[in-house]
Amino acid sequence: MPMENGYNEVSGVVNGSKYSYEDVQRIAQSVLDRVKCRPHIGIICGSGLGGLAEVLGDKEIIQYEDIEGFPVSTVPGHAGRLVFGSLQGKQVVLMQGRAHLYEGYDVHKIILPVRVMKLMEVRILFVTNAAGGINQDFNVGDIMIIKDHFNMPGFAAVNPLVGPNDDRFGPRFPPASQCYSYRLRKLIQETGEKLGMKDFIQNGVYCFLGGPSFETVTECRFLKVAGVDATGMSTVPEVLVANHCGMEVCGISLITNKCVMDYDSKQVANHEEVLETGEKRAKDMQQLISTVVADL
Numbered sequence: 095m096p097m098e099n100g101y102n103e104v105s106g107v108v109n110g111s112k113y114s115y116e117d118v119q120r121i122a123q124s125v126l127d128r129v130k131c132r133p134h135i136g137i138i139c140g141s142g143l144g145g146l147a148e149v150l151g152d153k154e155i156i157q158y159e160d161i162e163g164f165p166v167s168t169v170p171g172h173a174g175r176l177v178f179g180s181l182q183g184k185q186v187v188l189m190q191g192r193a194h195l196y197e198g199y200d201v202h203k204i205i206l207p208v209r210v211m212k213l214m215e216v217r218i219l220f221v222t223n224a225a226g227g228i229n230q231d232f233n234v235g236d237i238m239i240i241k242d243h244f245n246m247p248g249f250a251a252v253n254p255l256v257g258p259n260d261d262r263f264g265p266r267f268p269p270a271s272q273c274y275s276y277r278l279r280k281l282i283q284e285t286g287e288k289l290g291m292k293d294f295i296q297n298g299v300y301c302f303l304g305g306p307s308f309e310t311v312t313e314c315r316f317l318k319v320a321g322v323d324a325t326g327m328s329t330v331p332e333v334l335v336a337n338h339c340g341m342e343v344c345g346i347s348l349i350t351n352k353c354v355m356d357y358d359s360k361q362v363a364n365h366e367e368v369l370e371t372g373e374k375r376a377k378d379m380q381q382l383i384s385t386v387v388a389d390l
């Protein structure tokens with residue numbers, strides 16, 4: 095039976111955001127009421143990359159658990175705080191930690207913070223993540239500018255845009271072939287080169303998988319054939335929603351480990367290595383993003 099909010103009770107399908115436009119407006123306003131900052135730039139920090147918050151000036155911090163509807167972080171390396179402040183003279187809001195499907199969150203809950211940022215008037219979104227290198231030319235510690243993505247769960251309709259569409263957020267059928275802003279990709283590349291990072295900056299395709307298991311050897315080999323350069327368990331839901339609502343988006347993956355491509359390899363992926371690499375490259379990631387922000 096159709097329900098008031100457009101959900102279909104009979105189908106049992108989880109379709110459509112639990113948060114209406116009015117809900118998101120209310121949540122955004124309740125956040126803005128608690129801070130002085132009025133950011134136009136948003137940054138989502140991936141596993142172990144939340145240290146960027148340390149370089150913000152005039153910080154104002156809200157815990158996710160104190161914001162209606164926000165998913166609480168349950169993964170080490172994701173502090174679960176919304177940090178407002180100034181970066182290179184620009185007002186920004188930074189998500190220190192994100193939610194993932196494998197934590198048990200519905201994809202619509204994962205993207206709520208992005209819609210809240212949109213209604214707080216954030217126009218540019220930086221999305222970062224830790225990812226495993228599928229491309230064998232990539233080294234651990236490389237920084238990959240995302241040029242496109244592969245939404246593997248999307249093949250089974252795991253997409254935050256599934257469900258009733260509210261045109262006030264964006265169109266029913268948004269294009270997804272230019273999710274990662276050409277302008278920002280070029281700016282990140284040029285900035286990285288100026289900062290002497292050319293040797294460890296790559297460009298490539300990110301694949302989103304559900305996790306929490308790391309990939310099998312066969313899955314990694316499949317991704318390689320599919321043209322994927324790096325894989326992880328996040329980012330794509332946020333990027334799809336940010337594009338849908340008209341934000342300019344860029345994505346940066348830190349290659350924290352090499353994916354295992356050999357059936358007889360003794361190597362195994364692990365979250366500790368992911369966090370360790372994040373720590374080692376933290377300063378470079380911070381410098382790169384801060385300098386790009388300064389030039390926006």
Ligand SMILES: O=P(O)(O)O[C@H]1O[C@H](CO)[C@@H](O)[C@H]1O
Pocket residue numbers: 139140141142169192194222223224225305326327328329364365368
């Ligand atoms: O994508 P982020 O949040 O950076 O985290 C990555 O690191 C975790 C695995 O170590 C997974 O959550 C994967 O998606």
